[in-house]
Amino acid sequence: MRINKILFTLLFLSLMLGACKKQSSTVIDNKQIADYDVKYAKGFTVNKMQGYTIVEVRNPWDTTLLLQKYILVDRDKEIPANLPQGTLIKIPVQSAITSSTIHCSTLKEIGALDIVRGVCELQYIKLDEIQNGVKNGAIKDLGLVNKVDIETIIMLEPEVIFTSPISGQSYGNIEKAKAPLIETIDYTEPDPLGRAEWIRFYSLFTGTESLADSLFDITVKNYNEVKAIVANVTTRPTVFTDMKYQSNWNQPGGKSYMANMLADAGADYVWKDDSSTGFLPLSFEAVLDKAGEADLWLIKYFAPETMTYESLKNEFKSYSYFNAFKTRNVFACNTQFSPYYEDLPIHPDWILKDMAYVFHPDLFPDYQPKYYSKVRE
Known part of the structure; x- marks a missing residue:
């Protein structure tokens, strides 16, 4: 009887070892089990493998290099054997x-x-859930990014930290937390829909891929519908953007996402022939020379008071030299009250429609703008 028990135990262990060996070999094969099509974004790629997912973020400042390589594994399953190198995220x-x-x-x-x-x-976050969470203690206010409260971060023991890298700048103390940094470079995408597609990147880490895919599909549909409405307009107003800050006046590069949005909204952007994808740091004189006769001027500002032509002129008298100022064709968005910056990355379709309405109001007779309004006297 005892010999039979020993034989049964040996047989059971043999079967278990065989099953484990078979499972391990499928992981070693690095078999791709599903295609993942990134449609517009250039900054990340996804490979669905057996037992894990590889997410790679390219370095936007040197596209021959990777910024990050994440290996995503279901937290409720065993970590597969022989995973490729990368930052492991459950x-x-x-x-x-x-x-x-x-x-x-x-x-x-x-x-x-x-x-x-x-x-x-925190001062820039308009979400009630976050503001209320900080008030009741469920969420911690960690201060400014460059002066982050590292002791509180370490105490919180977060599984990940979402960051936005900037070329040539380090993260400073935040790296002492030892939590993996999820680096989002969506703002470097030149295509507005490419930037919006980063919602799918986030969803890979949160287990909400189906929701993100459906939301992104709606954004693409809405964006392309507005783009199609203005595609064949015969007259495109010339336009420039924003205001100077200290000695520079940053205008979007001619191949940047904002320049592409202005074109998609039916405008003739003054710097459309420029080849850069970032911002152009220009002097006031250079902007006046190039955009002095432009039809329209779009401004984003952050202030407790609503902008008027008088306040604009009081801020810098020479603003009044622009044709758009003289003809009262300045449109502004006060980001202290408007969720412009929150919506832009994930809902370019909403902001595109606002812009298209400013440029071609006759094509959108029933539309009520959400962000931009005409500056009043």
């Missing part, structure tokens, strides 16, 4: 720190705002 993520309002807005959009345990730059 998904769905259950706790996170965010370093900008855009991270919070995107997480809210995909139903994952509840993972946020701490935020930077």
